[in-house]
Amino acid sequence: MERKQIRRRLARRRLSSVTLPALALLASAGLALSACTSGATSNGGSSGTTGAAPSAPGASTAGGTISIFVIGGKSDDPFWSKVKRGVDDAAKVVQANGGKVTWLGPQNYDNLGPDAAKLILTAKSQGATAVIGADWVPDAQDEAFKSVSDSGVPVFLYNSGGADAAKTVGALTYTGSDELLAGKVGGQFFAQKGVKNVLCVNTLPGAVNTEARCEGISQGISVSGKSTQLPLPSSSFGNPTAITQAIKATLLKDSSIDGIVTISTQDADSASAAIEQADAASRVKLGTFDMDDTQLERIKAGTQLFCIDQQPYMQGYLAVSQAFAYNAYGLLLPQSPLLTGPAVINAGNVDQALAGAKAGVR
Amino acid sequence: MTRRPEVGALIGTLGVFVFFAIFGGAEFLSSAGAASWLNVAAELGIIAVPVGLLMIAGELDLSVGSVLAASSMTLAIVSGHWGGPMILGILLALTIGVATGLVNGLIVTRTNVPSFVVTLATLAALAGLTLGLSRVITGTTSVGLKPDPTSKALFGTLISGQFEVAILWWIAVAGCVAWMLQETRYGNWIFAVGGDKESARATGIPTNKVKIALYVGSGFGAALVGVIQTILYNGAQVANGQSFVFNSIIAVVIGGVLLTGGYGSVIGVILGTLTFAIVNQGIYYTGWNSDWASLILGILLLVAVLMNNTFRRLALSSGPRSQRKA
The missing domain is CATH 3.40.50.2300 (Response regulator)
Structure with a gap:
């Protein structure tokens, strides 16, 4: 729901910022598409x-x-x-x-x-x-x-x-x-793996949840490195090619980037293609928020560092x-919030996650 | 010679290319840099060329975004979720595009409702249909696909690890359409329909058939991009494609086609698509904070179009007899 809620928010934001009725309809179509x-x-x-x-x-x-x-x-x-x-x-x-x-x-x-x-x-x-x-x-x-x-x-x-x-x-x-905390944990995991310069690809810039995710990454890695955000405009939204090429360009331009994190699993797929096309697989490690089978398979294959599961x-x-x-x-438990995440899925625990996914639980 | 619609567009393309060659540095000029904007341009171009034809004929097609999504999901569901043969999925996906184009064309020509409204309606309706059916059939909004090697090679491979085969499809589509527009009577019909529908009809041009065929063309183009993206990225998502609606119109307009119809060329549309893609991707080679990406995109597009208009005016005024004022 969280992710979809972000899309809803985005849809509303776009709607208010543009006068063309067509775009309003587009936004509402996107809203209908992405709401759960x-x-x-x-x-x-x-x-x-x-x-x-x-x-x-x-x-x-x-x-x-x-x-x-x-x-x-x-x-x-x-x-x-x-x-x-x-x-x-x-x-x-x-x-x-x-x-x-x-x-x-x-x-x-x-x-x-x-x-x-x-x-x-x-x-x-x-x-x-x-x-x-x-x-x-x-x-x-x-x-x-x-x-x-x-x-x-x-x-x-x-x-x-x-x-x-x-x-x-x-x-x-x-x-x-908690999105901020999830980001922090992701950032710390990057730091732990020796990553110094993380690019947080945000395809929904301005949405509260995605900004919190990128901010968290930045805070988590701040001890030993840094994270910058790559906000992509709405003219790229829903177009994996535009997102892939934008990430590739950023990687080519800045050779110090050694980590990428994305706010959704579809963007992680684009980032994975971008890393390949920029011929940067040896230096750039990929992580993402959210989890699906493709992410787990890549983690299993060793081409992705982690994904964050709530x-x-x-x-x-x-x-x-x-x-x-x-x-x-x-x-009554004294903890509030009682956090169910983030859980970082990486090479060490991916097999359990895959088994859980097969059972329909993860 | 004086009436060349693409002169302004060419200068626009060269202008943004030089701009980003200066500020984007060696990476922008490398083959990987070229692939960045060519890949984006190719997919957009396959849609923009037929949409450009429609706009020359005086009509709009906003439904391409949903056609792309519907075609992607059709292919992924038929060949991925149900495990059917790839060729069947691809054919059905393309059929969705043709069918939507047919519906658009029939409604526009039969009812005289402005095409903006008609295709806006099909854009929304098809988006809803795609979401609804995907959910009912698969229970999810994103479906994976494992394409066989042949389809992968035909639609979704990267030439030398960088360039999408979509570029070849784009060249093929543009070549066919350019030939038709310049060399056959259908080309003249399209200009005539966009220029003045009544006199076109009076001279015996089947205006309705021309328009229906053009809608089928734009539906097909959008469906083809849906197939290409689905095979390239090994899966489909319902929300994909919506950005193509406005991006295709922007590309066509930068390419010098008049929003009111009757004026434009395929080469212009190709150049417009390249301009849009260069601006859209070039920004990431400058190393500037990409918070400003949309702003720079907007300014450069505006400059490109203004330049275009200036050249069109010059072209028209210096022509032997100018039929239309820009």
Whole structure:
């Protein structure tokens, strides 16, 4: 979701900066393309509840039955399907104790904030004993989160929002990743491998999340090296050839660059081609935020140094486990944020990551 | 001789080339540097040439961005996700382009709705269709593909490790179109349709058929680039291609084609595409902070077009009889 959210933001930004109606439409097309899609509700792996349909039995706290509602993306979204695997696995413990977990997702992402806010209120009205949600659009959702926490039902934020947002809406904890920290860890990993001059390729310059990623890299490597950002204009967006050639040019121009990090896996593919075409494979090491099979294969083959995983499975698993433990026994961890990432996947642990990917968990 | 639409465009191309040769240094002039802008120009050019023809005929095609994405995804899904033969995927991908062009052409000629609106609609509709179907079929928005050696060699290989075969495709497309525009009666028809549709029709030119054929051409060009990129990068993403919509129009306009139609040439469009690509990529050879890339891009494009217009005015005023004012 995080990545897609960045794209949404970009889409909005472009929209406001250009007057041509065509570009506005383009932007919204891009928005539709990159947002994570519709969300028919699905069952959180529990005993036959039906998601958003109000036919759920509506267990009440008074009866002592635990009913945890999780608001997430659509389960066939590659990212969210991993989150949901974690939710499903944690739900087994809840079910064993007679409770249930219900997964709610918006129909689509065109109107994400208000839709998510409605789902939060749906969860409340169905007698949730705990609500887990991602704070994607704080302006639209915070009111709904507050109304839940004000009514005495515990709220847990995950995936998006952070510890500060959790405090604002009265949530007990935040479970997820932190872009700045993820960048720092990546930068430190570069430094550890002797890399001195990192280029952070940012195909979405100006977006909060991508800027935080590059800033983190810069902070992480600052002890022994430096990182500069290569911001690419929107006229290159979605065109792997333009991005590849821009990275190649930068590599040819500055022979001191010995590390490249990209903000998305598609850009990492472009960067990999650029390194090859600039004949710089021997000096330039590649890393990227996010993870997919291609990245893992390159790490396995030794042509890529690392990728940074925010471990979505853990977000779902830990959020539900916390909600259950709090509901059932009043247990609460002192950590907020409870970080599920970053995890650096490199040659040393790539085999486990590949096995996890095959199992649909990573 | 005096009425050469490409003179201004040529000076624009040479101007930006010299500019970046000075500020970009030896790397810009190396073969790797040349490959940088040639690769970008080739892919853009395969779309810009047929789009340029359409614009000479007085119409726009904004749907190329979505056609590129749809064709990429079709190929990746058919030959990658389903494991079908490459040739089938490639043919279906190209068919998507032809079909979209046909739809665009039919709607534009039958309804008289401005082509800007019609193709804007197909741009959006096809983007939605591509996303929706990709999600339903594969559950994801990016699909991998392992092309066989033949398709890789034909569409997605790098000559001497640097130059995309797309450059050859571009030359082929441009050569065919240039010949048609200058040597056949269809070329005259296209100019006539763009100049004055009513008199063109009165002289017996099948204006609607000409336009439909041109839309099929631009759809095909965009689909071809979709095939090339998918095979070159071993996979497709739904969000790809949208930047080609405006980049192709920019390239055509820098190339001296009038937005109102009736004036332009293929050589001009080629030069315009080169100018755009040189500016777009040259900036990374200057070593300047690329925060300013878009600004420099904008200024240089504006200068190129102004120069173009000046030369077009000169060309037209010194001609034996100027039919149109720039």
